[in-house]
Amino acid sequence: xxxxxxxxxxxxxxxxxxxxxxxxxxxxxxxxxxxxxxxxxxxxxxxxxxxxxxxxxxxxxxxxxxxxxxxxxxxxxxxxxxxxxxxxxxxxxxxxxxxxxxxxxxxxxxxxxxxxxxxxxxxxxxxxxxxxxxxxxxxxxxxxxxxxxxxxxxxxxxxxxxxxxxxxxxxxxxxxxxxxxxxxxxxxxxxxxxxxxxxxxxxxxxxxxxxxxxxxxxxxxxxxxxxxxxxxxxxxxxxxxxxxxxxxxxxxxxxxxxxxxxxxxxxxxxxxxxxxxxxxxxxxxxxxxxxxxxxxxxxxxxxxxxxxxxxxxxxxxxxxxxxxxxxxxxxxxxxxxxxxxxxxxxxxxxx
Numbered sequence: 001x002x003x004x005x006x007x008x009x010x011x012x013x014x015x016x017x018x019x020x021x022x023x024x025x026x027x028x029x030x031x032x033x034x035x036x037x038x039x040x041x042x043x044x045x046x047x048x049x050x051x052x053x054x055x056x057x058x059x060x061x062x063x064x065x066x067x068x069x070x071x072x073x074x075x076x077x078x079x080x081x082x083x084x085x086x087x088x089x090x091x092x093x094x095x096x097x098x099x100x101x102x103x104x105x106x107x108x109x110x111x112x113x114x115x116x117x118x119x120x121x122x123x124x125x126x127x128x129x130x131x132x133x134x135x136x137x138x139x140x141x142x143x144x145x146x147x148x149x150x151x152x153x154x155x156x157x158x159x160x161x162x163x164x165x166x167x168x169x170x171x172x173x174x175x176x177x178x179x180x181x182x183x184x185x186x187x188x189x190x191x192x193x194x195x196x197x198x199x200x201x202x203x204x205x206x207x208x209x210x211x212x213x214x215x216x217x218x219x220x221x222x223x224x225x226x227x228x229x230x231x232x233x234x235x236x237x238x239x240x241x242x243x244x245x246x247x248x249x250x251x252x253x254x255x256x257x258x259x260x261x262x263x264x265x266x267x268x269x270x271x272x273x274x275x276x277x278x279x280x281x282x283x284x285x286x287x288x289x290x291x292x293x294x295x296x297x298x299x300x301x302x303x304x305x306x307x308x309x310x311x312x313x314x315x316x317x318x319x320x321x322x323x324x325x326x327x328x329x330x331x332x333x334x335x336x337x338x339x340x341x342x343x344x345x346x347x348x349x350x351x
Contacts, residue, residue, distance in 0.1 A: 010053045010120070018051075019044050053120070068125055070321065071101040071118050073111050075131035075201075079237035079265050081291040081310065082130050085152070088314035089128065096322055098125070105132065107236060112136050116143055126321045129153065133201045141166075147324040147331075151317040152308070154202030155335055167324065167331040169317050171338040173203055176306045177210025177262070178217075179340055180288055183304075184258050185218050188349035189286065193226040193254075195245050195261040195270060197236045204236075207262040207290060226256060230266065242269025250277045257285060257349045264289035264296045264305055271299070271345065282347035292341060301344035308338050 012030075016023045021040060028036045029044040047053075070093050074082050086102065093100045101122055105111045111132045118124060127148040149167040155174075184192050194211050197204040208227070215222045228249050230241040242261055249256065250273060259274070261267035267289030271281060279285050281301055289296060292307025313336055323329035 010051055012053075015044065015047055015051070015053055018047050068097060069099045069101055069122050070126045070128065070318075071103060071115065071122065071124050072128045072130060073103050073105050073114055073118075073132070075105045075107070075111060075129075076235065076237045077104045078235040079131075079263055079291070080293045080295055081152075081264070081308070084294070084310045085130060085314040085317075088311060089318045092315065092318040092322075098322075107232075110136075112140050112144070115148070119144065119146060126325050128317055128321060131201070131203070147321060149317055149321050149324075151313065152203075154206050165331055167320055167333065169313055169320070169334045169336070171306075171308050171313075171336050173206035174210040174213070176338045176340075177207035177290065178214045179210075180290065180304075180306050181211045181214035181260060182217070183340060183342070184260060184286065184288065184346065185214060185220070187258075187286070187346065189258040190220065190349070191223055191226060191256050192258045192260055193223075193228055193246075193249055193256045195228050195230065195242060195249075195259060195266050197262070198229040198232065204262055211260065225254060237263045237265055239265050239269035239272075242266030243273050244269075246270035246273035247276070250274065250279075258346070259285060259287045261287070261289050264291040264293045264303060267303055267305070267345075268295065268299055271301075271303075281345055284350060286346040286349075288346050292339070297343070299345075304343045304346040305341050306338050307341045309336050312336060 012023055012026050016026045019026065021044065025036060025040065026044055029041045072086060072089055074086065076082065090100050101118060103114060103118060105114050111129055115127050124146050126146050127144065129148065129150045130152055132153055149169060151169045153170060155170050155172055181192065194208060196208050212222050228245050230236050230245050234241055242265060246259060246269065259270050261270050267287055271287050274281055274285050274287060281287055288304040290306045292305050292310070296303035296305050316334060320329065320332060324331060
């Protein structure tokens with residue numbers, strides 16, 4: 001096998017050629033078939049181990065190098081916002097005769113490493129990253145050999161990645177977060193607690209920057225003592241985490257008149273903590289979120305939020321990826337507008 005061959009390019013045919021055997025023999029070795037010489041099997045498995053080749057899950061897929069498969073990697077899968085996007089992406093992929101591989105990426109996992117593994121295993125045609133981060137080395141990003149799109153990750157594309165071939169679809173998280181914070185400041189709130197994550201993912205960082213920028217624009221000091229980080233040991237964007245984080249804040253005795261959570265799921269969890277503390281929403285404490293998930297409209301009280309155009313973003317994500325795969329369109333960087341939706345969970349600062 002020629003030196004310098006990228007691992008993602010290695011096929012079962014390459015393994016067979018390297019070992020001087022047929023593809024069916026390699027398949028028998030991989031599938032632990034008894035009808036194979038033990039020494040031949042040992043040689044094949046050693047070559048597989050040395051090259052880093054990852055066999056597909058089935059013999060049928062091993063032979064089908066033309067399989068049409070798209071992977072969606074989700075970081076923060078408990079966030080209901082992604083559920084709507086995944087459903088739309090799935091419908092579009094099926095309509096275009098593609099199979100969909102859905103993979104939950106754990107908080108501590110590197111999504112590019114997961115994608116590289118899937119690319120070898122599933123013979124992908126394209127990849128969608130939902131959630132996650134941009135901060136990957138150019139060297140690692142370039143290992144991906146299929147078209148990919150970052151969706152709902154943020155707009156702060158690092159300068160060194162601007163020349164790379166990929167698409168990015170998002171809203172301006174910094175600007176939209178500033179808009180929501182300015183709305184709360186306009187209601188007279190000054191003690192606004194921010195519930196966010198401590199990790200380096202752009203979504204939380206950009207929304208915090210927008211929060212800080214709004215205070216600066218009003219000539220106010222940011223209440224740093226009210227910046228609350230979610231628990232690291234459970235999903236960062238879950239209702240449970242919003243509840244536990246807000247509960248800890250309220251039990252601390254710190255003065256707070258409004259809570260802004262960087263995801264609706266966190267905000268809904270925070271609402272429960274506020275009500276359990278014997279406070280009224282919004283008469284005592286206003287609560288606002290970000291995303292515009294359907295649940296927020298039916299929660300009581302209805303949740304004030306920044307509503308992302310989830311349907312349009314999801315459709316654009318998958319359609320653009322399919323166009324890039326089919327060489328009908330170049331990669332694009334697309335920013336969608338979001339909408340401040342004022343509902344019942346926010347009101348004037350109490351006197």
